[in-house]
Amino acid sequence: xxxxLFGQDTMQRDATFHGDDRLTLTRAWGPGxxxxxxxxNPSRAGKKVxxxxxxxWTAWSQLFGYGRYVGVNMYPxxxxxxxxxxxxxxxxNNGPDWYARDAIMHNLEIVVREAKAADIVIACWGAxxxxxxxxxxxxxxxxxxxAPWPDLYCFGKTASGAPKHPMARGVHRIPRDQKPILxxxx
Numbered sequence: 001x002x003x004x005l006f007g008q009d010t011m012q013r014d015a016t017f018h019g020d021d022r023l024t025l026t027r028a029w030g031p032g033x034x035x036x037x038x039x040x041n042p043s044r045a046g047k048k049v050x051x052x053x054x055x056x057w058t059a060w061s062q063l064f065g066y067g068r069y070v071g072v073n074m075y076p077x078x079x080x081x082x083x084x085x086x087x088x089x090x091x092x093n094n095g096p097d098w099y100a101r102d103a104i105m106h107n108l109e110i111v112v113r114e115a116k117a118a119d120i121v122i123a124c125w126g127a128x129x130x131x132x133x134x135x136x137x138x139x140x141x142x143x144x145x146x147a148p149w150p151d152l153y154c155f156g157k158t159a160s161g162a163p164k165h166p167m168a169r170g171v172h173r174i175p176r177d178q179k180p181i182l183x184x185x186x
Contacts (some may be wrong), residue, residue: 032067126165
């Protein structure tokens with residue numbers, strides 16, 4: 001926790017939602033560059049609530065001299081269940097669910113905007129991201145179009161080459177002092 005001399009929390013917390021979908025999660029604590037973390041889908045963190053992943057992002061960002069970060073996700077659906085996110089993201093075979101499709105496309109605009117505005121972009125969706133075509137579409141949207149075209153970093157790679165999630169366990173555990181590794185050059 002970041003506290004001032006009077007014991008007051010100085011962490012600035014924010015989150016943007018569209019209905020029940022979380023588009024961004026931000027934390028700021030002082031001057032310094034901005035990191036952008038791209039996960040798979042949001043869990044329970046919000047404007048006033050932290051979860052283990054955002055606490056990890058905060059600790060890592062502070063250790064490496066960043067003054068703030070924004071967390072975005074390939075899918076905006078708030079759930080701690082990858083299976084539930086997968087079901088919602090399969091909009092074409094779910095009716096089709098036009099709301100889910102529109103939410104995913106609106107979210108993509110936010111991901112691209114935030115990635116292009118950051119000083120470093122770290123992909124960290126882990127092995128739970130299942131749609132390789134969508135992953136490539138997101139990466140291409142970030143690294144093309146209007147400049148800048150940021151490089152994408154990660155904390156490590158899974159056996160399949162996906163960027164590791166910060167909450168990976170066991171032999172895949174990521175130390176807090178893990179230096180960023182180039183995952184995809186622009």
